[in-house]
Amino acid sequence: MALASATPSPTAAEPPRNCPLCPRLVSFRETWRAAEPSWNNAPVPSFGPQDGRLLIVGLAPGLRGANRTGRPFTGDYAGELLYDTLIRFGFATGRFEARPDDTLRLVDARLTNAVRCVPPENKPTTEEMRTCRPFLAATIGLLPRLSAIVALGKIAHDQVLAAHGEKLSHHKFGHGAVHRIGDLTLFDSYHCSRYNTNTGVLTPAMFHAVFAKVRAHIDALA
Template identity: 45%
Template structure:
């Protein structure tokens, strides 16, 4: 059936959004949702696992770390409503991967062009640091999801945790361990049966405000990922 992958992704999204497997993260996401940031006091926080977003027929996947406390955990859409989202979406727009340069809320009209965005961990972790066990617990969702995307050619891993999650997912797909060392802008090829991977620094304020990742460098790596995904 032509749209069976879309149905599978919808069922998987439902399963993810209902997940309560990591008790520490469930408590944290709900605590943030109740306490809120003063500037968002009128918001009804999402406070659940944040599903992926974008084009299910995309050849390119962008993978982040986890939702931000007052970004994805508030808005319910990955890379939406926080400084990392603003930086990434502006860069995606510049690279021709998004119809607009902003990502503010779920109904803001953002459409991704040939891109699907997910995260290694679906619930906001305290201090943006999921434990190794939480990463392992969430990984099967990513494996299932990436196996379901029919046209996947390139995964752009944003940051070290997404990079490791991608290697683990590709190892699962290959049924053998695949390895790589993180290097911004590096392209990793693992043979004709597996998607390629590119590494990038994460567009977090920690990186973008300190010069580790400039807008120019992010646009460059996004364009590189786009070209590879369309080749």
């Protein structure tokens, strides 16, 4: 499949299906398109209403999760804990069945990733994160009612800060930490990956505690 010839707009919130900006990710994407032609194998767009007051930022699509299904956090373990938590705290309705045509709908919340294409071994390079950052900045800028951001992991935390031109040294990542960034409040959480939950780095109770803070913050705005 031919790659797009034009460079994506730096103000676009979503990269095109054949985004050419990161050669390593393009090569990886093409390899998996050949191996699994029924998969999404493309930049994964943000999910949820654009008038939401909450944005949740992850790292990148999982190979057999969002890269396969085309919806953030759909198809791997991380989505099970995340979407269960969002339903629990009123940020989602319906039933999560790990496929994009289930009945799950987000409420007052939107999901995105700092890097939109799946990276080899789930590890984007520094340059790939920098290259994809304008899409994150545009996503944030297009949410008119945005008040809170949840960063899932340190990389997401750092990319949100960088998108705002903030110094990382002024806002240290820590699970449960809360930061003020202009008009926005940034909430930190360890990523809800299977590795973190299996090793006890993150428990469901710890994850719920973060979203309890977020829920209280959002409710106080009403």
